[in-house]
Amino acid sequence: MPLDLVSLGMGFTAGVAATAVAWNLTQRTVRNPEATKLTAVWALSEVARGGPPAIMAERIEGLEVPANAKVLVPLGAASAVPVEVLQSCEVRMHPDVRMNYALGRDRALVFSSFMHPRAHAVYTREESAVKKLQAEFTKLWTEAEPYVERVSVEAVASRDGRHVEFTGTAAEMIEYRGRKMLRVSENGHSVGVVTTEGIPAELAGKPVRVAGRVAREGGYVYVEARRIERATPRQAAAAVAAAR
Secondary structure, eight states: OOOHHHHHHHHHHHHHHHHHHHHHHHHHHHHHGGEEEEEOOOOOGOOTTTOOOOEOOOOSSSOOOOOOOEEEEEEEOOOOOOOHHHHHEEEEEETTOOOOOOOOOOOEESSSSOTTTTTOEEEEEHHHEEEEEEEHHHHHHHHOOOOOOEEEEEGGGGGOOOEEEEEEEEEEEEEEEEEEEEEEEEEEEEEEEOOOOOGGGGGGGGEEEEEEEHHHHTTTTEEEEEEEEEEOHHHHHHHHHHHH
């Protein structure tokens, strides 16, 4: 119980500090006080005028995110965004994501905590503040990695266009449209894996871990891999358990 209270207090303090930083950022060069306000009543659609917003968030929960938004979350945050956001937005990960804000062309919402319907936010149209946030987002976005979902081999077929990581046993090598394709199987399910860098023959029959993008061609689902590596039995078991 004491530990829970300490954690709650630390979280509240961090949220207040984030709000204070955001407020200070927007107030340093504000010429029109009406351009900036602290509010509990807001909508992401407010910053989506003129195009999809750019969003940096430690986590998104219970919100409708405009389609085609760019969403940046912490590296390794496996459940930072809901499935519907993954389906409709481009999501990337970066280790330096520690703030929560949504950006449009000329306005921003900066949140006191992770993004959820009850979070307080600083709303600003102050040009200098918005440009600073846009510059930070652009820098991290260009350095970020695609958001990777850890899934089972069976679930790969339902992840069209998304980046996934999964484990299984490397089976036979086959020809597919002039390229080598490795069949990876798990619990009676299998998926084809191709790569431009070639697939080591010694992986055949061994547990492997694959990371790549799910593609579909003529109704056939396969994975364009950016990494194929040998997996230990412990890694394979852990990955299967995490994907359930």
